[in-house]
Amino acid sequence: MPISIYDIAKKAKVSPSTVSRALQDHPRIGEDTRKKIQALAKEMDFVPNAVAQSLINNKRGRLGWCW
Secondary structure (H helix, E strand, O other): OOOHHHHHHHHOOHHHHHHHHHHHHOOOOOHHHHHHHHHHHOOOOOOHOOOOHHOOOOOOOOOOOOO
16 A cells, blocks of 8 residues: 555654645745655655645646547
8 A cells, every 4th residue: 555644744753744845845834744745655665646736736648639
């Protein structure tokens, strides 16, 4: 089963939203917390879910056909 931000949050003892922000280099997250979370994500082999990111960023791959 893939690692989720919830798994990282539990191990780092922070909220999932803090993990999400830290992985996106959000300015509201302190440098120490960001480094800790990013190190944990790397250690746990976290791979961001491309589908979830596309929903967040509101980007969808679209293919159109013209006859």
